[in-house]
Amino acid sequence: MVRAVPTWLRAASVVFLILTALILLAPLVVVAGASFSASQFVQFPPDGLSLEWYRKVLSSPEYLSAGWTSLKIALLVTVSATLTGGAAAIAIHRRQLPGSQVLSAVFLSPLVLPTIIYAIGMLMLWSSLFGPVNFLTLWLGHTVVAIPYVIRTTLAVLSESDPFLEEAARTMGARRLQRLWLVVVPQCTPGLAAGAFFAFNVSFDEAVLSLFLRKPGLTTLPVQIYGQLEFSPDPSVAAVSTIMIAITVILIFGIDRLLGIRNFAET
Amino acid sequence: MSDRTENLLLILPGLLLLALAFFLPIFQMLALSVAGPDGPTLAHFARFLGDPYYLGILWRTVRLSLIITAICAIIGFPLAYIMARVGPRLRLWLIVIVILPLMTSVVVRTFGWMVLLSRSGLVPELLRDLGLVRRNFSLMQTETAIIIGMVQVLLPFMALSILGVITRIDPRLEEAARTMGCSFLQTLRTVILPLALPGIVAGSLLAFTLSASSFVTPSLLGGSRIEVLAASIYSSVTQTLDWPFAAAQAVILFVGVILVLIPYMKVTGRSHG
Amino acid sequence: MKSAFKTTILGVSAIALTAGAALAQDKTLTINSFGGAYEEAHKKCIITPFEQETGAKVQIVTAYSADAFAQLRAQKDAPQFDVIHFSGGQEIVGAAEGLLAPIDAAKLSNAGDLYDFAKANLAKGEGPAYSIAAIGLVYNSEKSPKAPTSWKDLLDPAIGEHLVLTDISNGYGMLGFLMLNQVQGGDLANIQPGLDTVKKLIDAGAVVVSKSPEIQQEFAQNDAWVAPYASDYAYTLRKAGLPAKFVQGSEGTPASYITASLVANRPNTDLALKFIDMSISPAAQTCFADALRYTPTNSKAELSPEVAADVAYGEDSVKGLIRFDPKVIEANRAAWVEAWKKTIAQ
Numbered sequence: 001m002v003r004a005v006p007t008w009l010r011a012a013s014v015v016f017l018i019l020t021a022l023i024l025l026a027p028l029v030v031v032a033g034a035s036f037s038a039s040q041f042v043q044f045p046p047d048g049l050s051l052e053w054y055r056k057v058l059s060s061p062e063y064l065s066a067g068w069t070s071l072k073i074a075l076l077v078t079v080s081a082t083l084t085g086g087a088a089a090i091a092i093h094r095r096q097l098p099g100s101q102v103l104s105a106v107f108l109s110p111l112v113l114p115t116i117i118y119a120i121g122m123l124m125l126w127s128s129l130f131g132p133v134n135f136l137t138l139w140l141g142h143t144v145v146a147i148p149y150v151i152r153t154t155l156a157v158l159s160e161s162d163p164f165l166e167e168a169a170r171t172m173g174a175r176r177l178q179r180l181w182l183v184v185v186p187q188c189t190p191g192l193a194a195g196a197f198f199a200f201n202v203s204f205d206e207a208v209l210s211l212f213l214r215k216p217g218l219t220t221l222p223v224q225i226y227g228q229l230e231f232s233p234d235p236s237v238a239a240v241s242t243i244m245i246a247i248t249v250i251l252i253f254g255i256d257r258l259l260g261i262r263n264f265a266e267t
Numbered sequence: 268m269s270d271r272t273e274n275l276l277l278i279l280p281g282l283l284l285l286a287l288a289f290f291l292p293i294f295q296m297l298a299l300s301v302a303g304p305d306g307p308t309l310a311h312f313a314r315f316l317g318d319p320y321y322l323g324i325l326w327r328t329v330r331l332s333l334i335i336t337a338i339c340a341i342i343g344f345p346l347a348y349i350m351a352r353v354g355p356r357l358r359l360w361l362i363v364i365v366i367l368p369l370m371t372s373v374v375v376r377t378f379g380w381m382v383l384l385s386r387s388g389l390v391p392e393l394l395r396d397l398g399l400v401r402r403n404f405s406l407m408q409t410e411t412a413i414i415i416g417m418v419q420v421l422l423p424f425m426a427l428s429i430l431g432v433i434t435r436i437d438p439r440l441e442e443a444a445r446t447m448g449c450s451f452l453q454t455l456r457t458v459i460l461p462l463a464l465p466g467i468v469a470g471s472l473l474a475f476t477l478s479a480s481s482f483v484t485p486s487l488l489g490g491s492r493i494e495v496l497a498a499s500i501y502s503s504v505t506q507t508l509d510w511p512f513a514a515a516q517a518v519i520l521f522v523g524v525i526l527v528l529i530p531y532m533k534v535t536g537r538s539h540g
Numbered sequence: 541m542k543s544a545f546k547t548t549i550l551g552v553s554a555i556a557l558t559a560g561a562a563l564a565q566d567k568t569l570t571i572n573s574f575g576g577a578y579e580e581a582h583k584k585c586i587i588t589p590f591e592q593e594t595g596a597k598v599q600i601v602t603a604y605s606a607d608a609f610a611q612l613r614a615q616k617d618a619p620q621f622d623v624i625h626f627s628g629g630q631e632i633v634g635a636a637e638g639l640l641a642p643i644d645a646a647k648l649s650n651a652g653d654l655y656d657f658a659k660a661n662l663a664k665g666e667g668p669a670y671s672i673a674a675i676g677l678v679y680n681s682e683k684s685p686k687a688p689t690s691w692k693d694l695l696d697p698a699i700g701e702h703l704v705l706t707d708i709s710n711g712y713g714m715l716g717f718l719m720l721n722q723v724q725g726g727d728l729a730n731i732q733p734g735l736d737t738v739k740k741l742i743d744a745g746a747v748v749v750s751k752s753p754e755i756q757q758e759f760a761q762n763d764a765w766v767a768p769y770a771s772d773y774a775y776t777l778r779k780a781g782l783p784a785k786f787v788q789g790s791e792g793t794p795a796s797y798i799t800a801s802l803v804a805n806r807p808n809t810d811l812a813l814k815f816i817d818m819s820i821s822p823a824a825q826t827c828f829a830d831a832l833r834y835t836p837t838n839s840k841a842e843l844s845p846e847v848a849a850d851v852a853y854g855e856d857s858v859k860g861l862i863r864f865d866p867k868v869i870e871a872n873r874a875a876w877v878e879a880w881k882k883t884i885a886q
Contacts, residue, residue: 028367030383109289111476117514125291160435207372212607227602386761490749
């Protein structure tokens with residue numbers, strides 16, 4: 001006889017969800033609200049109503065080119081970090097290499113140090129070896145920072161997977177690449193997907209490395225926003241963020257329509 | 268090809284990348300921490316460890332990170348569970364709510380909190396109207412502000428880490444437990460929680476390390492009167508231009524985080540199997 | 541699935557290649573500017589006229605003094621800037637570390653018209669000051685019960701929690717603090733009176749911020765009345781629609797110099813010098829004062845009465861500016877910042 005989930009618990013979870021949503025969304029609502037403000041500064045509730053800041057952002061070559069740069073880097077980082085990180089996670093998970101604990105700690109370490117230390121170190125090393133920094137420097141740097149996320153998510157999913165599947169495939173005569181591609185990779189797909197998603201975001205939102213590794217023409221969106229806030233914090237930064245929020249919402253619903261996030265989450 | 272070769276081939280690209288593009292520059296930078304005018308010195312470490320002010324910063328960093336991680340886990344686990352078990356339509360909305368904060372720049376999100384928490388912001392005003400606080404009450408430049416801001420930044424990481432694991436738990440396990448007479452909460456505690464542990468551990472490691480090394484949110488919400496280690500490092504690098512001391516602080520942060528993480532990984536590793 | 545994957549890889553590498561292709565232009569200068577309204581004025585007053593006159597291309601990296609200096613130092617072996625602008629005295633450290641190149645005053649046609657203090661250490665590598673921000677009292681003319689006139693007015697208990705102080709990690713904050721220290725009987729050898737005063741002010745409710753946007757936030761939303769800060773920022777606030785006014789404290793006005801320095805080990809020295817020369821020309825400085833209310837350092841710069849009222853203008857007025865010895869500040873910065881942090885820590 002299965003006892004039903006108590007009503008008070010259902011009520012409590014509704015309250016819980018509402019509170020959580022409030023915490024997660026409150027600053028975004030403020031930012032979105034402030035982006036329509038007619039006043040010169042970020043203010044909530046907004047003062048007056050105006051689309052002035054959207055016009056300013058969309059007609060600003062600085063914002064547009066920074067957005068494009070950020071997008072390019074984030075896409076490249078998603079690919080490079082997911083491939084290298086995913087492969088490494090699979091190897092670590094099998095525990096056949098010596099010191100797999102140490103290895104996973106090694107791959108986690110870029111998270112532990114404040115990025116500014118890494119940024120300065122990278123800038124010093126690159127300048128002394130190769131001269132001026134370029135797009136590749138930033139790509140490498142972002143990939144390093146994003147790899148731990150892929151490793152973490154993939155390992156977490158793998159640790160719940162069935163270790164005997166691969167063994168079974170082996171006994172049944174599957175070749176090495178087949179086992180890897182047909183058995184192991186599908187097993188860690190949710191982890192890889194989550195890792196790829198994190199990697200994209202980490203890169204898209206990374207400000208410190210981008211700040212120190214920049215050169216003319218290589219300004220990412222967060223650096224552009226940071227600079228704008230530093231000198232003249234008008235609501236244009238709020239407008240940029242609101243545009244990003246809107247794009248995200250559209251993307252998520254689009255992915256859901258096409259592929260179905262629910263299926264994907266149940267894989 | 269042996270298993271060993273296959274594993275080596277898999278791990279090699281990542282390992283090489285980290286060795287050349289991370290450890291090399293980092294070691295070059297951290298080597299500065301023992302650099303003195305006349306050869307190697309531990310003076311920068313002695314300066315930090317011998318000064319109650321800096322020890323206070325270290326303690327605050329560790330303490331706040333632990334609190335932030337705990338809150339994220341406490342909210343994140345039920346959130347992920349609910350996300351995994353509700354109908355597809357509601358789940359989609361929940362995923363949107365969790366993912367949205369990730370897609371906005373941390374700087375901008377923090378700015379949103381600054382507007383909300385400052386003296387004339389909505390939150391203190393509400394508390395004031397309810398008669399709970401004094402007239403000039405402000406949440407800005409308090410540790411509470413840092414915690415609120417960081418939880419908002421890190422909760423999505425935690426929830427998604429746990430969600431990835433919970434969706435893979437066979438729902439029949441839960442049914443079995445319920446059929447055998449477990450109440451819902453008992454099932455949650457004895458079946459789901461242990462199985463979700465790898466996700467919680469992964470999420471906590473992420474949340475703890477990220478909050479210990481983050482700089483933007485704590486320095487904007489806490490202000491210069493409540494300094495955390497990453498902000499202190501930042502100021503040594505860009506303001507006082509004392510790079511050796513910055514490197515020493517980074518080493519101390521690194522060691523401090525590792526010291527907290529190792530026992531944590533051991534304990535959870537053991538309880539899990 | 542496989543082919544989709546391949547296409548992704550191809551597309552991705554194509555992006556990488558096009559992005560990697562560097563700009564290769566003969567006459568290109570790389571400089572830093574401070575972003576926002578400053579950068580707009582910089583373009584209008586110096587960069588665009590310079591490009592038109594020389595046919596060269598100027599590439600701007602938006603970087604504040606502190607960040608720009610950190611980048612310059614880390615890139616010692618391969619600097620990317622030709623001309624670098626600082627507002628916090630970083631040129632002194634940069635020159636001492638050999639990151640900046642000495643400038644021959646004879647190569648700058650406008651150098652002769654500069655006030656002496658603006659070109660004192662050209663030969664050491666400290667570039668000329670091309671504008672000055674005056675540090676005084678920024679106040680809210682609508683809410684503040686009375687207009688402050690002297691630095692001592694900051695101690696008025698009536699101001700209390702409506703006072704905004706700036707962290708001394710900020711260049712303007714440092715100068716405001718040193719002035720407060722001096723008014724309270726301290727000097728560059730002894731900042732204790734200043735620290736004690738700050739402690740008292742904080743206990744009375746003063747807010748400490750570390751970045752200029754926070755000052756705007758305080759004035760716009762949090763009922764701030766007075767902040768010791770720079771004249772140009774009062775103007776920025778006013779342009780944003782806030783009732784902010786600037787007044788020079790009766791005890792004196794500390795000056796913050798904005799300098800343009802020549803970076804060492806770069807190929808385009810002559811072009812870079814031409815750029816620096818343009819920065820110190822009367823036309824450029826007049827334009828900067830019009831746009832942002834900075835005090836010119838060129839004695840030939842002519843300002844309209846309206847602009848002149850907002851800045852220190854003319855030889856006598858400029859002489860009245862206080863310049864705390866930047867060498868002493870640099871030598872003590874680390875220790876002072878630490879003492880300050882300990883004072884304000886909660």
